[in-house]
Amino acid sequence: MESLRFKAINALSHSNGTAELDNSKITGFFGENVFTLKVAREFLSDEAYKSLLTSIKGGKKIDRAMANQISAGLRQWAESKGVTHYTHWFQPLTGTTAEKHDSFFTLKGDGSALETFDGDALIQQEPDASSFPNGGIRATFEARGYTAWDPSSPPFIMEIGTGKTLCIPTIFVSYTGETLDYKAPLLKSLESLNKAAVDVCNYFDKNVNKVAATLGWEQEYFVIDEAMFNARPDLVMSGRTVFGHSPAKGQQLEDHYFGSIPERVYAFMRDFETESYKLGIPLRTRHNEVAPAQFECAPIFEEVSVAVDHNTLLMDIMDRVARRHKLRALLHEKPFAGVNGSGKHNNWSLATDTGVNLLAPGKTPKTNLMFLTFFVNTIKAVHDYSDVLRASIASAGNDHRLGANEAPPAIISVFIGGYLSKVLADVKERVGGKFDEQDEAILKLDLHRSIPELLLDNTDRNRTSPFAFTGNKFEFRAVGSGANCANSMTALNTIMAQTLKQFKKDVDALIEKGEKKEIAIMHVIREYIVASEKVLFEGDGYSDEWHQEAEKRGLPNIPTTPLALDAMVTDKAKSLFESNNVLNHVELEARHEIELEKYMKRVQIEARIMGELCTSHVLPAAIKYQNLLINNIKGLKEIGLKEESYANQKQILEKISEHINILSDLVEKMIEARKIVNAMTDIRTKAIGYQSQIKDAFFDDIRYRVDKLELLVADEYWALPKYREMLFLR
Ligand code: ADP
Ligand code: MG
DSSP, X not given: OOOHHHHHHHHHXXXXXXXXXXXXXXXXXXXXXXXOHHHHHHHSOHHHHHHHHHHHHHOOOOOHHHHHHHHHHHHHHHHHTTOOEEEEEBOBTTSSOBOXXXXXXXXXXXXXXXXXXXXXXXXXXXXXXXXXXXXXXXXXXXXXXXXXXXXXXXXXXXXXXXXXXXXXXXXXXXXXXXXXXXXXXXXXXXXXXXXXXXXXXXXXOTTOOOEEEEEEXXXXXXXXXXXXHHTOHHHHHHSSOSOOOOOSSSSTTOOSTTOOOOHHHHHHHHHHHHHHHHTTOOEEEEEXXXXXXXXXXXXXXXXXXXXXXXXXXXXXXXXXXXXXXXXXXXXXSOSSTTSOXXXXXXXXXXXXXXXXXXXXXXXXXXXXXXXXXXXXHHHHHHHHTHHHHHHHTOOTTGGGTBTBTTSOOSSOOEEOOHHHHHHHHHHHHSGGGOOOTTOHHHHTOOOTTTHHHHHSOGXXXXXXXXXXXXXXXEEETTOBTTSOHHXXXXXXXXXXXXXXXXXXXXXHHHHHTTOOHXXXXXXXXXXXXXHHGGXXXXXXXXXXXXXXXXXXXXOOOOOSHHHHGGGGSSHHXXXXXHHTTSOOHHHHHHHHHHHHHHHHHHHHHHHHHHHHHIIIIIHHHHHHHHHHHHHHHXXXXXXXXXXXXXXXXXXXXXXXXXXXXXXXXXXXXXXXXXXXXHTOOSHHHHHHHIIIIIIIIIIHHHHHHXXXXXXXXXXXXXXXXXXXXXXXXX
């Protein structure tokens, strides 16, 4: 039988590169599947609309009577668009999204049919929580969990094929109140940050009543042909290729980056963009990335909670639409060894309800003092809690990026650019921290003229920094491409809230002692600069020198997930998340366990698929070729040729035989090692076991042998699509 590999290569030449594209203006259909306030105005009574508005703006619960009115309006709108089912849509800790569809259709007592959707169904549902990860909360507490409507995120209609479903964004909570999803703690962190940031803003502007964190994510991904994907069981099972020799041509020519987008991929992009626009996802840019077959898209930034929903939705949409085009979008952080992995840069800033971006330099010394305050507080937050940030992006997939010389390292540092480094140095230089109102350091905070052109200049960026200031926002670049942004954003919001609260205390203490406000602020800023300067780094984050330097500075560098996750459950982390009312210690411990388990299972799956592929794909192909060589040598010998005439064949045969022996040996040993690790009961020990005794101990060695065999064995015997085929053929 012809192998899937050759079928895939054949099929490729028949694939259709184009699709019918909708060339109408985006504004014509943008958000058409979203229950926006404008739609709500149309479908709700005045009373219901007002109630909805206050719960969105003020985060208040909707009362039951109003809920009935709102749900009726929602159903009317949805039905006008051909919707038959609804679902509570949520983001469990699995990392994907979850939904359970119910129809509007129901039967009355007398057996007659009716379409209904009442307020209770809108506000709360009880999906069975027991099959979602809950890190032991289930065992100790209650099996049931419920989803609760989050009015801050608008309902939307998901179109799958010709079916349409009304999706109600919800949070997911256990019956005893512990959160079981990514969204609930995110919302809480935003609340805490809002309060802390408003308090600090009010030093400068009494009119500020609300501060919202903003997020613009940049999503990187790979696209490969579906048939190729299906012929790679490792991609299907684990999302990454565990074997594959690097192709003769990789990304060394750098000819892919910003190159012209291949037609088939372009059709896919246009299609998923259209679906995204309908759902109100404001996609803005698309381009090729550095690695072959790698691409990126990014939206216009939004408030964090909406941006998070939009990113998870987009990941969903990409996956579905790709299949429609007989492609696969790979969101794994490292689907291919030897070429760049994928990240999800999280651009983050703070915006006031008065329309000010708090991380953009202002136009006067006074507004610049406000900028400097938030700027320095962010640096201090990252400095104080770099371990918490690191933990928030830890995953089995991301371990392949952080620490490899292509993505920001596992060492969390902050890049701010030459100009702001100088500003901070100037402030710091005030001898003894003395400031008066005419002080140059304050007057010189006339930043707006120099900063924009310096920092908004793309070429002046440091791409090796995990956390970089880019002129009017920070860019958290170490987030993994497959991650739910909520995790890292929750951490960032919370550490910022905590730092701002402390900042206010410190400034107030000086004011109480009789210091003038601006001077007090300058003093504390100076103190924070001194306290956190070791986290600042302007150089090459990929270099060995930085690793040594970081060690000297005492910055943590934890390259593996199981150990990085420890930072979630330290006393420091518990007090941080508890005092900001984001996660209590039970929830933190549960989440810690869930992340460890996810890590462990992922490595376990990879180990299994490696073993399986070796036994059923690699070794049979190698042995088949081995036999061919044996017969060839035998034949040459038989007809009486001298040994020199088959010396080369013998040499190849020896090499192949050596690889075969060592490889089968390694596979056996890995199975034995897994038995030992599997017997471990403590989840942390087990996760560390999988990392050190399985992944580190075997993966590279096994891969080395397989990749050597790939080069040696006759191409026609090799059943797994090769890198050059997956990355370059479309
Ligand atoms: P660059 O990376 O060159 O700065 P952009 O200006 O396009 O490119 O920004 C990249 C991402 O940062 C986009 O998603 C953009 O919406 C987002 N972004 C811009 N300003 C902000 C902000 N104030 N807060 C959050 N994200 C922002
Ligand atoms: Mg950017």
